[in-house]
Amino acid sequence: MKTVEVVAAVIMEDQKVLATQRGQHKYNYISNKYEFPGGKVEKGETEEVALVREIKEELGMEIEVNQKLITVNHTYPDFKIIMHTYLCKRRGGEIKLYEHQNYQWLSPDDLYSVDWAMADVPIVKSLTEKVL
Numbered sequence: 001m002k003t004v005e006v007v008a009a010v011i012m013e014d015q016k017v018l019a020t021q022r023g024q025h026k027y028n029y030i031s032n033k034y035e036f037p038g039g040k041v042e043k044g045e046t047e048e049v050a051l052v053r054e055i056k057e058e059l060g061m062e063i064e065v066n067q068k069l070i071t072v073n074h075t076y077p078d079f080k081i082i083m084h085t086y087l088c089k090r091r092g093g094e095i096k097l098y099e100h101q102n103y104q105w106l107s108p109d110d111l112y113s114v115d116w117a118m119a120d121v122p123i124v125k126s127l128t129e130k131v132l
């Protein structure tokens with residue numbers, strides 16, 4: 001089974017967390033799910049550099065990458081994902097949806113009000129324990 005390694009940004013502002021909604025995907029368990037924006041690390045990049053690049057490409061935002069949060073290992077029916085998450089802050093730019101169909105700033109009470117991708121649930125859980 002294929003393994004993909006991904007970095008994802010937990011972007012916090014005013015005690016809220018940015019959740020972005022994916023579009024259609026060939027796997028329905030990923031289609032339209034909420035996630036933490038990010039993507040695959042390219043050759044020669046550090047995780048932090050990859051994250052800055054991905055957020056600029058996907059959302060048109062500049063971010064600073066702060067401490068590493070958890071790494072999740074999740075097995076989907078068709079592939080495995082290793083996802084490294086980092087706490088991040090916006091440095092500049094307004095959100096533009098170049099790849100996603102929607103976004104929400106979620107307060108701690110709203111964290112479970114969106115339909116997260118399965119791999120993201122442990123991240124959301126750890127946020128309620130450690131960060132929020």
Ligand SMILES: Nc1nc2c([nH]c(=O)n2[C@H]2C[C@H](O)[C@@H](COP(=O)(O)OP(=O)(O)OP(=O)(O)O)O2)c(=O)[nH]1
Pocket residue numbers: 004006007008030034035036037038039040081083117118119120
């Ligand atoms: N960026 C990101 N990807 C996630 C999250 N949760 C989750 O299951 N994923 C999955 C979806 C994708 O299959 C893969 C991320 O790859 P990508 O962001 O480069 O996605 P992509 O549109 O190129 O997707 P793909 O066609 O390669 O699957 O990880 C998350 O919180 N953030």
